[in-house]
Amino acid sequence: MKELLLGNEAIARGAWEAGVKFASGYPGTPSTEILETLAKHYPEVDSQWSANEKVAFEEGMGAAIGGLRVMVTMKMVGLNVAADSFMVFPYSGTNGGFVVISADDPGMHSSQNEQDNRYLALMAKVPVLEPSDAQECKDFVKLGLEISEQFSGPVMLRTTTRLAHHKGLVELGERAEVPQRKFTPDAKRFSVPIYRTLLRPGVEKRIANLRDYAETTPVNRVEWRSGQPGEPPTQGSVGFVSSSIAYQYAREIMPEASVFRLGLTHPVPPRALKEFCAAHETVYVVEEGEPFIEDQLKAMGITNLVGKSIFGVIGEYSPERLAKAIGLNVPEKPDFGKEITVLPRPPMLCVGCGHRTVFDSLKQLKVTVAGDIGCYTMGALPPYEASHTTFCMGASISTAFGLERAGHERAVAIIGDSTFVHAGIPALIDAVYNGSSLTLIILDNSTTGMTGQQPHPSAGKTLRGKPAPKLDLEGLVRAAGVKQVQVVDTWQRKDVARAVRSAVGHDGPAVVITRGPCMRLPEMKLSERGERPYFIDEALCTKCDACFKVWCPAITRTSAGFPIIDPVECTACTVCAQMCPVEAIGPMC
Numbered sequence: 001m002k003e004l005l006l007g008n009e010a011i012a013r014g015a016w017e018a019g020v021k022f023a024s025g026y027p028g029t030p031s032t033e034i035l036e037t038l039a040k041h042y043p044e045v046d047s048q049w050s051a052n053e054k055v056a057f058e059e060g061m062g063a064a065i066g067g068l069r070v071m072v073t074m075k076m077v078g079l080n081v082a083a084d085s086f087m088v089f090p091y092s093g094t095n096g097g098f099v100v101i102s103a104d105d106p107g108m109h110s111s112q113n114e115q116d117n118r119y120l121a122l123m124a125k126v127p128v129l130e131p132s133d134a135q136e137c138k139d140f141v142k143l144g145l146e147i148s149e150q151f152s153g154p155v156m157l158r159t160t161t162r163l164a165h166h167k168g169l170v171e172l173g174e175r176a177e178v179p180q181r182k183f184t185p186d187a188k189r190f191s192v193p194i195y196r197t198l199l200r201p202g203v204e205k206r207i208a209n210l211r212d213y214a215e216t217t218p219v220n221r222v223e224w225r226s227g228q229p230g231e232p233p234t235q236g237s238v239g240f241v242s243s244s245i246a247y248q249y250a251r252e253i254m255p256e257a258s259v260f261r262l263g264l265t266h267p268v269p270p271r272a273l274k275e276f277c278a279a280h281e282t283v284y285v286v287e288e289g290e291p292f293i294e295d296q297l298k299a300m301g302i303t304n305l306v307g308k309s310i311f312g313v314i315g316e317y318s319p320e321r322l323a324k325a326i327g328l329n330v331p332e333k334p335d336f337g338k339e340i341t342v343l344p345r346p347p348m349l350c351v352g353c354g355h356r357t358v359f360d361s362l363k364q365l366k367v368t369v370a371g372d373i374g375c376y377t378m379g380a381l382p383p384y385e386a387s388h389t390t391f392c393m394g395a396s397i398s399t400a401f402g403l404e405r406a407g408h409e410r411a412v413a414i415i416g417d418s419t420f421v422h423a424g425i426p427a428l429i430d431a432v433y434n435g436s437s438l439t440l441i442i443l444d445n446s447t448t449g450m451t452g453q454q455p456h457p458s459a460g461k462t463l464r465g466k467p468a469p470k471l472d473l474e475g476l477v478r479a480a481g482v483k484q485v486q487v488v489d490t491w492q493r494k495d496v497a498r499a500v501r502s503a504v505g506h507d508g509p510a511v512v513i514t515r516g517p518c519m520r521l522p523e524m525k526l527s528e529r530g531e532r533p534y535f536i537d538e539a540l541c542t543k544c545d546a547c548f549k550v551w552c553p554a555i556t557r558t559s560a561g562f563p564i565i566d567p568v569e570c571t572a573c574t575v576c577a578q579m580c581p582v583e584a585i586g587p588m589c
């Protein structure tokens with residue numbers, strides 16, 4: 001039976017069919033739907049969100065050493081967080097099959113940088129599988145687990161945004177119940193770091209064995225059309241070496257050319273690639289990201305290559321981009337966008353988002369603010385322009401500390417609750433320990449808002465929605481040594497402003513926790529809360545425009561110049577009503 005599945009859904013299905021018993025990860029586009037699908041449809045897989053990617057990886061590593069088949073998921077920058085364990089795991093090797101999904105994001109659609117994680121795998125000496133369609137997304141999970149068990153090492157399955165979020169027909173199979181492998185304690189292999197020197201040659205041996213495997217595995221396949229194996233190239237003959245979704249583009253733009261499709265891109269098969277390249281006058285190497293395959297081909301002494309010099313390393317590829325680079329005629333596509341008038345809309349916080357009051361108060365205070373990764377990155381944009389740096393998960397606190405050392409005495413760090421749990425806690429402990437007086441604002445909306453409202457340890461529920469112990473953020477920051485800790489309702493703008501002002505003026509580190517659930521959580525629907533949208537009574541309104549200072553997208557203006565609240569959009573957050581000097585705003589009757 002076939003089913004139309006997202007690439008990510010196919011990966012989840014592949015894990016289920018392959019007998020995976022434990023799956024962990026941290027949400028991050030474009031990987032998030034994998035664990036969500038597992039949790040929703042496949043109860044046989046014990047699936048969870050972990051506090052961060054390093055923790056997820058190590059929990060998976062433990063489960064695999066304990067003999068289970070395991071899958072761990074994360075977006076590309078998440079693997080940076082897990083890199084410590086990712087680099088060391090190949091030394092001990094695994095027991096049960098272990099596959100880590102690295103969901104890369106060429107084009108940086110929802111990422112703070114554009115990195116090609118195949119280089120991390122190269123450094124860790126971990127094999128990389130790259131599927132090219134939804135069917136392979138499913139099949140390669142099983143293959144990855146088999147490779148992992150055959151070679152006793154972790155395997156990376158690399159996807160990209162387009163692959164993770166495209167839909168394709170997938171042949172479904174049954175779940176295989178794979179017996180748990182026995183864990184045999186072995187101090188030299190698992191326990192004592194000094195013995196890793198003894199394991200080091202084994203890491204090289206594994207990758208050499210995998211190189212031999214790469215020569216024969218059917219996931220590295222040649223589709224011969226132009227050129228002939230073992231024969232010299234004819235004049236003008238063109239071949240492609242490609243992987244992942246770029247392989248589909250190569251097929252599309254030049255169907256008459258031969259293609260060497262690499263499903264295993266690390267290590268690559270030298271003998272087969274040399275034979276392929278020798279049969280063509282020109283070989284185009286088409287791969288999104290960095291010249292990972294291309295450089296390996298060059299290192300083999302192959303010279304008839306054209307790759308990044310014409311295709312570029314920046315951004316996503318498309319058939320049009322590749323065809324243009326090669327000099328092919330690209331048929332003009334109708335630009336449907338031109339026929340639709342779409343009003344320009346800058347990125348903005350959702351209607352009712354509790355972060356508005358925080359940025360409003362910071363803007364008034366004119367302090368230097370280090371931001372973090374989450375919806376609140378939008379605080380850097382107009383109308384607030386109240387956040388001045390954003391780097392990576394957890395960096396706000398340590399960056400604010402550094403700014404403070406550089407003379408910004410009233411530095412403020414802003415971080416979401418999920419991000420604080422992910423990577424902010426050690427930074428806060430460090431800042432307090434090293435005598436900082438920074439202000440930390442934890443935007444506690446009980447979820448991981450930006451990636452789609454996934455729970456985390458201070459949200460009070462698990463991936464499957466079951467109740468879970470709720471991390472006590474106030475207790476935690478007090479335990480770190482912070483003496484001034486204030487908790488405020490994030491929609492009470494005066495309370496938020498007062499608390500932030502007090503924290504910034506405090507002599508010593510201070511924490512403000514602004515609390516109020518993300519408006520996208522299902523329980524925050526007006527109907528669930530039993531509340532009514534707000535409206536503006538024109539009979540009372542003086543057109544003072546104070547309510548517009550909330551910058552709420554639900555408030556617009558009538559032709560008569562009065563403000564008006566869209567009742568469908570309004571979340572009854574009350575912030576505009578708090579602004580009105582004549583109490584013209586209130587709930588609908």
Ligand code: SF4
Nearest residue numbers: 350353375449518519
């Ligand atoms: S998703 Fe939640 S946290 Fe993000 S802007 Fe919307 S309401 Fe705010």
Ligand code: SF4
Nearest residue numbers: 541542544545547580
């Ligand atoms: S704040 Fe009140 S009085 Fe002023 S424009 Fe808005 S609704 Fe009218």
